[in-house]
Amino acid sequence: MNVVVCVKQIPDPAAPQALDPATHTLVREGKLILDDSDAYGVEMGLQLAEQSGGGDVTLVSMAPGGETSGLRTALAMGAAKAILVSDAALKGSDALCTAKVLAKAIERAEPDLVLAATESTDGYTGTMPVQLAELLGMPSVTFAKKVSVASGNVSVERQTEAGYDEVVCPLPAVVTVTAGVVEPRYPSFKGIMAAKSKPIEQLTVSELGLDPAGVGANGASQEVVSVVAADDRKAGEIVVDDGEGYARVVDFLDQLKLI
Numbered sequence: 571m572n573v574v575v576c577v578k579q580i581p582d583p584a585a586p587q588a589l590d591p592a593t594h595t596l597v598r599e600g601k602l603i604l605d606d607s608d609a610y611g612v613e614m615g616l617q618l619a620e621q622s623g624g625g626d627v628t629l630v631s632m633a634p635g636g637e638t639s640g641l642r643t644a645l646a647m648g649a650a651k652a653i654l655v656s657d658a659a660l661k662g663s664d665a666l667c668t669a670k671v672l673a674k675a676i677e678r679a680e681p682d683l684v685l686a687a688t689e690s691t692d693g694y695t696g697t698m699p700v701q702l703a704e705l706l707g708m709p710s711v712t713f714a715k716k717v718s719v720a721s722g723n724v725s726v727e728r729q730t731e732a733g734y735d736e737v738v739c740p741l742p743a744v745v746t747v748t749a750g751v752v753e754p755r756y757p758s759f760k761g762i763m764a765a766k767s768k769p770i771e772q773l774t775v776s777e778l779g780l781d782p783a784g785v786g787a788n789g790a791s792q793e794v795v796s797v798v799a800a801d802d803r804k805a806g807e808i809v810v811d812d813g814e815g816y817a818r819v820v821d822f823l824d825q826l827k828l829i
Contacts, residue, residue, distance in 0.1 A: 571622035571719065573615040574681035575649070576672060576699070578605040579633045579640030580692040593662055593787065594794040596692060602633055604640035607687035609647075609754040610747050615685050616648045617752060618719055626650035628679045632660060632671055638770055645765035646757030652770045653678060659775050662787025665693070669701035671785060674778040676706065683724060684744040688713055703744035711737050712746045 579602035581587060588597045604612075615627040629644050629652035641652045653675045660671065676684060684706070689696035703710035715734060716727035724743050728735040757765070775782045783789070809818050823829045 571619055571625040571682045572680065573619050573625065573627045574676050574679050574684045575608070575611045575615045575627060575629055575644070576676075576684065576686040576702070577608045577612065577629045577631045577641060577644050577652075578687075578690045578692075579603065579631055579637055580605045580690065583691065589797060594797045595662060598634050601639050602637045604643040605687065605691055607689070607691055607749060608644070610749055610751050611685040611687055612644045612647050612649060613752045613754040614717055614747050615683075616755075618683065618717065622719065625682070628653065628681070630672055630675045630679070631655070632663075632668060632675075634658070634661065636772060641770060642765045643757060645768045645770075646761040647755055648761060649768075651768055654770055654772045655775070655778065656772055657774045657776075657782070659782035659786045662790055663785055664790035664792040665695045665698045666701055666791060667785045667789050669698050669705055671775065671778065671780065672698075673702055673705040674780060675773065676702070682741050683719065684708065684742070685717075686744065686746050688746045688748055699744055699746045706742075706744065708742050708744050709739040710744045710746075711739060714745050714747045715751055717745060717747065717751065 581596065581598060582603050589595065590597055612627070619625045619627050627649040629641055629649050631641055631652065632655045634656060636654070636656045638654060641654060645652060655671050655675050663671070686699040686702070700710050700712065711724070711726045711728060713729040714726040715729040718725045719741070723738050723740055724745060726737045726745060728737050729748055775785055809815055820829065
C-alpha cells in the first residue's frame with residue numbers, strides 16, 4: 571500500500587518569531603522543522619504500510635528556499651521518499667492555494683491513502699485537508715483517533731465530543747489524524763544517516779502544471795488585514811466564602827448562560 575503523508579515544515583516555535591510588516595504573515599526563513607502534529611501522520615502511515623506487507627510512505631511538502639530539514643526528520647523516521655514544492659511564487663498562499671499545489675504533487679505519487687494532521691500548529695485553519703480531498707476527488711474522514719485498512723477500505727474511529735463514530739469508506743481516501751492516534755517513533759542514528767541519501771524530488775509551480783499567477787498572494791482569496799497584541803490577562807475576582815460563596819458561583823455561571 572502506498573501512503574502519502576502531508577508534512578508541513580514550520581519555524582521552530584521555541585525561537586522568536588516575526589511577521590512580515592507588509593502581509594502580516596509569518597516570516598519563513600532559514601531552517602524549518604517538522605510540525606509536531608504531522609509526526610503522528612508519518613507514524614500512522616509507516617505502521618499502515620508495514621501492516622499491509624509492503625508499500626512506501628511518500629512525504630509531500632511545500633516550503634520556501636528548498637528547505638528540507640523537517641522532511642529529513644520524517645525520512646529518518648522511515649519514510650521512503652519525499653516531494654517538495656518550492657517556488658517564490660508560493661509566498662502568501664492561503665489554505666486553498668496550498669491545497670491546489672499539494673493536490674498536484676500528490677497525484678504524482680498515485681497513493682492508496684493520504685494522511686494529514688487535522689490542522690497545522692502555525693496556522694490552525696483546519697480547512698486544507700478537506701479542500702485537498704475535494705480537489706483529488708477522494709472521500710474525506712477527519713479527526714481520526716484510530717485507523718485501519720482492509721479489503722480496499724479504510725476504517726476510522728472518528729473522534730467526537732460524545733465519543734467516536736465508526737466510519738468506513740473506500741480507498742483512495744484522505745484521512746486527518748488527531749494527536750495521540752499513535753506514538754511517533756524517534757529517529758534512530760541509522761535512520762538519520764539513511765535519510766541523507768533518500769530522494770527528495772523538488773518541483774516548481776510550473777513543473778506541476780499550475781499557473782504561478784494563480785497561487786501565492788495573487789491567487790489567495792484570504793488576506794490578513796491586521797495583527798494586534800492580545801489583551802493582557804486581568805486579575806480574577808477573589809470571593810471570600812462567608813458561607814454563601816456557592817451563591818456567587820451560581821450567579822456567575824448564570825451570567826455566562828451555563829446554567
